[in-house]
Amino acid sequence: MKYKISIFFIIGLILYLIDIGLNYNDEKEIFISDQEIISLVSAWKSQVGRNPNDDEITRIINNLVEEEILYREALKLGLDREDRIIKRRLAQKISFLKQESIPNAPSNDDLIEYFKKNSDKYFIDSTYTFRHYFFSSENNSKERSAKAYTDLLNEVSINSDPFFLGKNFVDATIRKIENEFGKDFSLNFLNVELNKWIGPLESAFGHHIIYVTNQREGYLPDITDVIKQVEVDFLQSKRDEAIENYLNEIRSEYKIYINPDLQI
Numbered sequence: 001m002k003y004k005i006s007i008f009f010i011i012g013l014i015l016y017l018i019d020i021g022l023n024y025n026d027e028k029e030i031f032i033s034d035q036e037i038i039s040l041v042s043a044w045k046s047q048v049g050r051n052p053n054d055d056e057i058t059r060i061i062n063n064l065v066e067e068e069i070l071y072r073e074a075l076k077l078g079l080d081r082e083d084r085i086i087k088r089r090l091a092q093k094i095s096f097l098k099q100e101s102i103p104n105a106p107s108n109d110d111l112i113e114y115f116k117k118n119s120d121k122y123f124i125d126s127t128y129t130f131r132h133y134f135f136s137s138e139n140n141s142k143e144r145s146a147k148a149y150t151d152l153l154n155e156v157s158i159n160s161d162p163f164f165l166g167k168n169f170v171d172a173t174i175r176k177i178e179n180e181f182g183k184d185f186s187l188n189f190l191n192v193e194l195n196k197w198i199g200p201l202e203s204a205f206g207h208h209i210i211y212v213t214n215q216r217e218g219y220l221p222d223i224t225d226v227i228k229q230v231e232v233d234f235l236q237s238k239r240d241e242a243i244e245n246y247l248n249e250i251r252s253e254y255k256i257y258i259n260p261d262l263q264i
Helices: 002-023 034-048 054-076 084-099 108-117 141-153 174-181 183-189 227-251
Strands: 029-032 127-136 168-173 197-202 206-216 255-258
Touching: 029 054, 034 054, 054 084, 054 227, 108 227, 127 141, 127 174, 141 197, 141 206, 168 174, 174 183, 183 197, 183 206
Parallel strands: 029 255
Antiparallel strands: 127 168, 127 206, 197 206
């Protein structure tokens, strides 16, 4: 009798272990290795030319996790096998599948509403036409530019340094000026006086004396002038939203493991 009970116990134990083996599913656990993160950070650095900051590292890791989740979901559909390049392709493929539900012909009301909510994307920036004298920070720029400014007011010829972006700028937007000279420098163009020497103004490279000859105020174009671009942007925003919603739905099903002591 005891022998039979033992047999039934062993059979039950075996069936239990088989059940565990068959039902164990590690597809919802994602282990992000140190080497994978370091590799992606190195690739980012080689492309951008500097080390990423904390926010950028966070985005790199988040993108990696999202790509892995999309890859796992793609594997459930049997789209392909394990491979880093294939992972990226499969993540793109399932993204395209999730975007197919987006209508290709939005209504005028949809486009008008999107245009109003995102009017800053279509605002035409103010532009400025100006020339400048540049004085390098490596060559006593503050004092030299101050003297040059006085000489210009007295119609005395001056000597300045060459500037790698040139001396004359035509219809440069405030965004372009900010990108090329720095934000603090670009602020000097707000309410600037025309046809008058202004300076010295400090930039990321040294000091400048500028002479603005023309300014065109920024404006928001009529939607009919940019309707095609609005439609493109609207459809893309809906596609991005579809992927974001899909990721939000399935992200909680995954467990993410990352070494908290990783130093980059």
